[in-house]
Amino acid sequence: MPSPILTVADARKRARGVLPRALFDYIDGGADGEVTLAANERAFREVALRPRMGVDPEVDLTTTVLGRELAMPVLLAPAGMVQLVHPDGAVGVARAAAAAGTLAVLSKIALCSPEELAANAPGPHWFQLNSAGGREEVKRLITRARDAGFDGLVVTMDGPPPGNHERDLRHGVVPPVRPRPALAARFAGQLLASPRWAAAMALAARKQKATVQGATRVLGSGGLHRSARFTWADIAWMRAEWDGSLLVKGVLVGADAIAARDAGADAVIVSNHGGRALDGAPATLTVLPEIVAAVGDTTEVLLDGGVRRAADVVKALCLGARAVLIGRPFVYGLAAAGQPGVEQVLSVFQTELVRVMRLLGCASPAELDTGMTQAMHPWTESK
Template structure:
């Protein structure tokens, strides 16, 4: 480790210790990232109604605790698609993690493994799957986009399988890119690329964040330019992809993929059934963190309908709006096997690299344990709708 790397690692370790909630991590990310990158992470589509809806749905939950239960160490572990995880929080696939911190997707995968869980690598994370598997040595799921059509999808699947990935996640809510207005206002969308028109204001933002610029410079990552980005179309590190899969495509991919097959972006019982009929072993109730269709339902509100439609045939996971351990408990009570988080760990990554992702997982785990103890619930297996008050009409 060079002197600069060692210094930056010590800075990250200290920064991680200062995080005590996901809100702290968001504040730290806002301080540490140039506005253009913070907005890319924090923002959502149009008026960001669905982003707020996701979070508000968790705030509206009322628990029904049992007192004097004597529970002090509730069991938090679950098995998700054959993977035993220490607690039911996985890391959702997110693009451009290398731009947020030099530790990038390998650091994210290592952080997840060190806390007994798994991360899902996005096709557009900024590093190829082979490199992340080799660098992290951690078990990984792979999320598929295929802007180049089914041929490209097949190639990406084959590469992921050859790298040892056993779980494929196909995202179906991105037939076009949502209207992320913060990105548009920042002059980087779409395609998200830095060019002569926006270079000056962006340059000023970058100079105002020397710590972020130093760790990015240490990796040799470029902000734009062909060849720096994900496989497939786009090229530039700031590019984004539309990936219009059909149900027929899913049947094709399911036949090709020999491991577990997950469909991400489901919001109704009817689509959940189509996913299962296409061969899904699990579905992720997700609205892409409000970054696609603004006005889509909150994922917590959509969850019971999906569980009712396919709960007996497939595992149901959820993401969107999880900011507290109590939110994990609520989602499991409504039938999710586990949840995934997106922005919370990206904020941790921005604030303190790999250490920050670990810290975010530690925070959520501690909060979840405390919630279970205060509710008097002995294990996640025992969670069900009876632990919640019925929503008011």
């Protein structure tokens, strides 16, 4: 009987026990020295919450993000390769999100097509893409996503090139990674050491084959390495092509948030790709105030990177985020137990959010503000 998932750290531990080491490291790792990866989490620990007494709020976590009502201010970030993590894959992730009253963003490289996701999981659905393949490819994907009923588009701007993932390189995995038999052969030893995962994947193999074929078509021919980076002109062009919600992901500087808004974005996602792109980029929580000051009155600001506990969500909202996205936490849950594992991770966030909000003396996300925070170590910082 596996131990219950009480924290994201529990889910991570179980993921580590289940997955082949190379796959766990692909999920868990960051770029270069993993400085930004570590800084994302540390930034939350450096902010303290200032609870108010004498009130006994009835907590309601409901919020809206770009007009959609969500049961809590936590969304699931786009994550590539989830179909290799567990046979439940992106469909299981989206179902778990829907069961928790929130939504998951489908990564272009999740190895699940927009059509398959829409046919098998309740919406709303959002699709994420990058600049691989240029405008022609983007146009093709936008059309497919729209036809499949997707109503949100998340445009990732922080690559190419992709970050330098040293853990992957040490395993001999050289991007662009595509699921191929040769890759499986190279990892035969790791597969033997992960019998539960290997058995589940073998069982799902036939379906997996169809999925991977479909997804490879989604990936198309343009690799991220060979592509040009998106410019603000591309965002303005996408704005004209796409009438759903348009979110720009990867913003870390106030001036870029303004440029995204002026190009037509409805929201910006403050993100350093979970420390997987430019190592040395700032922790997302530390730049959130600058971005909220730049565009917060006119544009919704979301944040991801390092959110591991309900108190982290509350801190980001206090500093002006409309909602947060989690990446690794739900992927660990998926690895640990498939869709139910993702549901457990979301349930931990939901339950603990109610507790943290009540302890803080706040009834709803709308009541959170900067005044409820301070530095965790004010005296050491002023030295």
